[in-house]
Structure formats: C-alpha cells, structure tokens
Amino acid sequence: MVGRLLMLAAVCLLGGLLSASLVRFSPGYGVDERELDPRLSQASVEAIRNSHRLNSGLLSYYGHYLSGAVHGDLGSSLWLQRPISALLKERFPVTAKSVLIGVSLAWFVALTLSLAGVFLRGFYFDISTTLISGVFIALPAAVVAIFSVYLRAPVSVAIAVVTFPKLFRYLRNLLNHAYAQPYIMAARARGISRAKILFRHILPLASPTLFALMGVSLAVAFGAAIPIEALCDSPGVGQLAWQAALNRDLPLIMNLTLLVTLITVAANMFANAAHERAM
Amino acid sequence: MNTPRLRLICALVLGLIFVLGLFAGTVSPYPYAKQFREHPNVAPSSTHLLGTDSLGRDLFARVIYGTRVSLLLAPAAALLSTLLAGILGGFAGLLGGWCEKIILAATDLSMALPLLFVLLALRALLPLDISPILSVIATFALLGLLGWPSSLRVVWAATKNLRNSDFLLLARATGCSRRRMIVRHLLPNLRPVLFAQFWISIPVFVLTEATLSMLGLGVIEPLPSWGNLLRGLEDISAVSANPWRLTPLVLLILVVICFQFILPAQEETA
C-alpha cells in the first residue's frame, strides 16, 4: 500500500516536471500577444517579456513550486493573472460534475443496453445497437460538442455520448463472454432464473473487469472533456487546459498535468487493486 | 452477430472507398485546389457533383482526395503505434517486476500529458518550407508515435495471461529456449490481439486527425482531409442550408462502422 502511494507520488511529480519542461522548451514559450500591440512603449514590451522569463533554471523553479504547493500556494496563472488555486477551485467542480454525470449516464445506458442484449438475444437488436454505438464512436468529439450546443444539451450529455460507445461494446463482449461459459449454460439448462444467474454468477465473475473499465472510462471522459469544454465554452478545467496550452501558460499547464496525472494514475491503481483483490 | 455476410459487405465497402482514394487522380474531375471563383457555395449539379465550398473548390474532388489522405495515412500511423505498443507491452508483460512497473507508469504519464499540446508544439517545430504532403505525413507519424498508450494495456494484459498460461509452462518444462518460446509460441498468440488493436486504432487516428483539424491544427491548406472538410460543420446553420456539406461526416461514420463490423467481436475485450 505504501509502495503504491509512493509510486503514485513519484509518477505525479515526474509528470509535473515533464510537462513543465515540455512547455518551457516548446516553440512560442515566453511570448505574449501583447508584444504586437503598437501602443505599448519599448519599456512596457521589455517588462512583459521579463515577466514571462523563468528567472532560474527549470529544476529550481520546479522545486520552488513544490515547496509552495505543499502550503497550498499553487502559483499564479500568467495568462489570467490570478492565483491557480482559486481558478481550480472555481472550475474543477464544473468539470467534475459534467464528467461524473456523463460517465454515470454512459454506464447506465451501456449496462441497460448490454443486459437487454443478453436477455433478448435478437439479431436485429444486436445490429441496431451496434450501428448506434458505431455511429457514436465515429463522431469526433468536436462534432459531438457542436451538436450538443445546437440541441441545447448540457456538457455532461456530450461527454456521455463520447464515452458510451466503447463502454457499450466492451460491456457487451464481456457479458456475452461470461454468459457463454459452460457452467452458466449448465445453470440455465437447470432452469435457474436469469436474474439469479446475473447477480449470483455473472456479476461477481465480471466485477474485476468492470472496475477496470470504470477507471478507463473516467480517464477517457476526462480526456474528451478538453475539446468538448473548449468548443462549448463551458467554464471548466478542460477549457482552462486548452487555453493554457494556446497561451503557453507554464504554471497552469504544470498544475493541470499534475491534476490529470493524479486522477489517471489513481484511477488505474484503484482498478488494478480491485482486479487483484477479486482474483 | 458479425455474420460472415455482413463482414463481406463491410469489407467490400471499405475496399471500394480505399480504391477510390488511391486512384483519386483519375476518379476526381478537378484538382482539389482549383478555385472556381465564379461559383462559390453552389448546390450539387452536373458539373459539381457535391457542389463547391466557400472558395469555389469542387467538394467531390476534395472528398476524394481527402479520403486518400485520411485512409492511407491513418493505417500507417496505426501500424506504428501498434508496433510500439506491442514491443513495450510485450516487454512489460513478459519481464514483469520493475520493468513492468516503469512501463505502466510511463503509459499513465503519457496519457496524462496534454497530447494536444505536444502535437501543437511538435507541429510548430516543423520547418516552414516542407510541402503540405510532407507535413501531413509528419502529423500522422507524430500521432502514431504518441498513440501507443491506449493499446499498450491490452497487449500487456494479453502477454501476462499468455505468460502464465499452461502451454508456455509446458514448453519451459520441456527445455524450450527463451528465444524459441517468444518467437514460436508467444508471438503467434499475440498476433490476433495486435491485429485487433491495429484495426481499432485506424478509425481512432482518423478521428484524432479530424478533431485536430477542427481545432485548426491539422492538415495544411490547400490539402484536404476529412478533418479539414469537417471544419465546415462548425457553423451549424450553414449546414442546414447546405446539407451536402455533411458528406465527409457520413463517409467517416460509414468507414468507422465498417471497420467495427469487420473485426471479430471477441477479440476486443480489454
């Protein structure tokens, strides 16, 4: 357990450092579009350039940031000129809400449809659900975002639409696989009710993979949140990340990467642990 | 459920589209960049099968050439990423221990790093005077190089399962050398998994390129690609006035669905 947590911490720290170096050495770092404003005097332009320069090396900057982060000071965004902790506090709930609602919605629909598919076992039902999920997989996240705006659907619905198809296919394959097991077929032949089979046998069998899927779907949903929020103008972390990337805002990108790394690695670790425990 | 007949139909459709893209030069009536400035935004007619875009370029020609870009380069990127995932995932699954831990951590890290940002940065590093075609190839190569994390977990899980399987145990018990085990026993069993991942990745890369283009970072003008053409959808009210602009989206959906029907179902589980 302690080893796991240490691993988590190490990976997160590495992630933050990597993203910081990525931004620092990327083309366009340290420029500000205000430099193109002809109304500013030379002194002002110099001042703007200096404010973007890292006054120390990257490693010491990172160390400085970490010592501040322990006390809750996450630095200040260069682009928005506001403390990052305040920004995250405002925006994270928005994204968390849409992602959680979206993922739950996707899970609900995917579970319902795949269970219905197992119980009904109709050819046309299978084809139509495959078609629908196929159409949804084929829509780029950007297109889904545009349609959701047009139909006045909230961001969570867009996220659900993006997460649903893969989830549905995995779930359906999983359940089909489970139902095809010899002892399940034997149980059915003996007349045990479908519901009993489902809860007593199938779910325990499939639960480790289900947990793994939960972790993966959360990660996918968070990833999809970035273009969706950027296109729907939703004031969440995704839009912040996109604008931060466009503006080469080093402190913000570093913080956001740390956050996402934390969530992703934690989700996967949780999934792995559940998997192992169930085995 | 994926009946053989269905798979055949899908394969035929895909093949047809692929061939159309390959022979874009002969199939399309006009070059993709030619601007018919007297006829912008016209509806489909006998001279312009799918009408023209806002700069007067024939949409049918652009769709055909766009098919060539998207359908030829996405498999290449998918191949690259599957190979990388195969090698890394194989090592992780086979060797276990610290190697496995490091590779898995690296995978998680890569998924957390802002992919869009990396692409943005790498694209800005490209020299300015390369031709549009080279830049497209570079973009897809980058996608391939950065796309391995999603396939890696599947390959890793499969390799771990195989490592602990009975027949490999037997092979070792009979004194089979390591190299022989890998080449003769492991790889052939990994092949279906790798192939499945390759097949799944193709539409993913097509879609990623589409999303990139919709965000303005994809293929350079005037070269068309599906993503490029989908940018026209951003203005929804224009689409309802010119519904033929949805053609690239329809084509994309068709291709992705066909890809999914062709793949045998049981090999998708992660």
Added chain:
Amino acid sequence: MPSPLKSLTLAILLAFALPVRAQTGGELHLCLHGEPKTFNPVLVDDEASENVRYLTGGVLIRLNRQTQELEPALATSWKVSRDRRTITFHLRKGVHFSDGTPFSSEDVAYTMRLLMDPVTHSSTGDAFRSGEGTVQVQTPSPDVAAIAFPAPVAGLERLFDQVAILSAHSPKKEMAVLGPFYVADYKAGSYVLLQKNPNYWKHDAQGHALPYIDSVRLDIQRNRDIELLRFRRGELQLINRLDAEQFERLQHENPAVARNAGTGLDAEEMWFNQSPVAPLPDYKKAWFAAKEFRKAISMAINRADLCRMVYAGFAKPASGPVSPSNHFWFNAALEDPKYDPQGALRLLAQAGFRLENDTLKDRTGKPVEFTVVTNSGNASREKLATMIQQDLSQVGIKVNVVTLDFPSLIERITRTFDYDACILGLVNTDLDPNSQMTVWLSSGENHQWNPSQKSPATAWEAEIDKLMREQATAPTEKERKAKFDRVQQIAAEQQPFIYLINKDVLVAVSPGVVGAAPVVLEPWGFWNADTLRLGPAPELGVQK
C-alpha cells in the same frame, strides 16, 4: 361617441402609451469574446477589459463614436497650452462616484499619477509617454486640474477618452466608478454583471437620469457560432463584429437585425521578411528586398475577389494603413490598388524575374517559391492566404500556406525571424496614427518587416522616421496630416506592408433594442449604451 367606440379609442391610446412607458429598465445581454483580465482601468490592455472599462469608466473627454468629434464629459471645458505640453480641465461640479464618494480634481491627479507610474505598463499610459520626465498635475481648486507633460503629446485631448478616472478616497478602490454602469458581479469564465450607476452624471435632454436600462450582462463566450445561436434564440440582444458569412445569412433571414456600420478601421495585411538577421537564403532576401517584387505581388492579388468570396462583399480593398472611415486621416489622394497580373509580370521583369513554363524564375534561374505564415483558428485569414496562393500561382509563384498557433507565430516574427512572409490583421483602435509610432519608426518593435533597427536600413525608412517625428511635434493638426499623408505615400510606393482589405463592421442588433446605431469605432454596437432602451420584441429579444 358611442360607448364601444370610446373604449376602443381608449384601448388604442393605451396601446400607444404602454410601449413608451415600458422602455426603461430591462437587462441588455451580450457577449465578451475573452476573459477580462482586470477591472482596474489603468491596467487595461485587452479587448474584453476595454469593453468593461467603456461601460463603467467615466472620462474627462469623450470621443463621440458617431461623429468622431470630441465632447465634454466629466470636464465641461478644457484648454491646451500653445506648446501642447499642458492641458487644463474645468471639471463638472456635483458629480459622485457610484458609491457616493464625491468627484474632484484630486481624483484626476490620483489617476494620472497611477497611469504615469513607471511600474505601470499599459497601452493607455504609454500613449502619454512622449518624453523623459514626470507628469505634474496641479489641482488649484476641486474643479480645476492642470496636467503638465515633459514633452508635447500629439493628439493630447483625444487620448483622454481612454482615461477612466479612479477615486482617490473611496474604500472600493477601482470598483467605484463614474460611468453609466458598475461591476456588480463577476463569475470568472462565465459572466460579468453590470448594474446601473445611480450616480451617473449624464442626463438626457428631458432631464431624466441615464442610463435607461437597469443592467448589462456580459457573458464570456469565445465561440462565435454558439453566440449566434443564442442570439437567434433571443438569449442575446447584440453581437459585436459578426463574421461575414454569419452576417449574410442573418441578413437573408431577418434584414432588420443585421446592421452594417460601414468600413471598419482594421486592415488585413501581408508583409515580407526583410530582416538582415533572418535565417533565410540570400537569394530570398534579395527577392524580398526588391521594391518591384513587393509591388508586383500587390498587383497580382485580386482584392475584389478576396472581398467578394472571403467576406461576402462586406469588405473593401485597402490601399493604405488608414481606412476611408477615418475621416480626418485618410489620404484620399492615394491610388486604389489595381489587379493587373500582366503589369505585375512586367514589373517583375524589370527586377530580373522571368516566366518560364508557368514558373517564375529569378535572375539566377531559381524558381520563386516562398511560405506564408498566419495564425490558426482564424478561418477568414486562412481563406485569404489560400486565395492569394492561387492568385500568385497565376504569375508562376508557388506559395505554401502554413498556419501556426499564435505564440509560435509571434516567436517567429519577433524573435527568430524564421519566416518568409506573414499575413496578419492590423488592429486600429485609435483614429490618430501617432499610436502607430512603433510600427513606422525603423527603431520600433512593431516595424514588422525589419523591427528594432539601430539605424534606418534604407533611405525611405529614414524619411519615414523623420516624417513621423515631425508629425508628433507639429503645431497644427493640418500639418500633422500633411506629414502623415507623405508617410502613406511612401508606403504605397515601397509596399513594405501589402494592404489587402478593410473589413466592414458587422453588428447584429435585436429589434428589442431601441436606439442602437452601430459605428465603425470600438465598441461598435454599444457605444451609446447609456441611451439605449429595451422594448418588447417579437421573437428576438428578452424583456425582464
């Protein structure tokens, strides 16, 4: 009158009376296209913050956006000294800030001190920095303020339109304002809510207090398509600066809603990299340095097509840095740009280029090929570049178009100079060309084709330097104009910037908004926000 007729007449009279009474109050709902970075008027630099400042800030002199003339605002009169270094204001009496603090000359002094503080770096303050030295403000009485500058400032009075006065004493600091509205609520990333300032000094002709509307809600929305969608649904009542395609469609559906204010001040321009430190091969540098090359490129571009196809006709070909809507500074003597590919080829022949098998080759036989960079995310600019690509292919020049994200683009054009040609927009918020000093001076940072020169690289750049310095200190506006006209003439001969088009200012106004009169100057649609009214509207427009 028989009884039913009487009640009918009464009903009709009431029907006419009601709309008049319903025209005060309500909330105006529109969008900002970016996050406002600050509410402190002294530090404002970006468009979103400027919009908020326009609605909340009280200024001494207001530039009437419609007539382009100066009007008294918080200053009832002013006088500029003969050496143009001092300006004396007589301030309006009995004015209070939004929180009740009285307004006096101390506040003017405090604002100027903050603005001219060397630590403050804002475009507003920099406009006043004409020379070394400090700015002295004298306040002989509560309603007289005299500001003395170390050196003459060109167009001094007009600059005060940007200076929103801060309170020296109010506990609310910069949130206490003198404008028609004050910031009541701000949710970062979402919206800014402005409420009517009960102490606003302005009254209408009948003596009623302005503004008529109760509040203004500014949503933060970057996506223009979503904005248009919301406007159509009646959630928004005003859109500033629509895209030409959106405008065209809106015009077809609902002509009353789509308002074209006229040719704007902004221009799209293209320039070639003439910096000596650019990592370009020498033969390319030789091409770009040749005046005939640049002029030929300008002649080979079909500007009429650009206006027609990229902007649906809502643009005009541009001949110089000043748009015809800038009544005073526009040089009408400049020739309109011609589209003449044959003339371009002749001009190129003079510089040693020749056309061989549809490829233009230079003196040494190298085919002419270069790359144009522009910023990604601007669909119109990408279309411009693509059309120019086709135009230039008609004279045998192969053009590559590369779109980069903005920071990478800026790095290339200001730091590494690793580019051939660039297409960007010139944003003119100011009528007076003095604010473009750093563009025209060869030592200027924004002298895009060859910035920050130690000494002028060419004779014509030296002449422009001289003319710009002279116009900054010339005694009368007429003399200043004469000098700047000459600068425009030189620019037209040498084509360091190839001006492409001037876009129209396209605004969408819901029929529920009464009194809107969009203009070509910022802030376009709501410059007269304090006199707008909200009436009932059929489908578009929301009344609260």
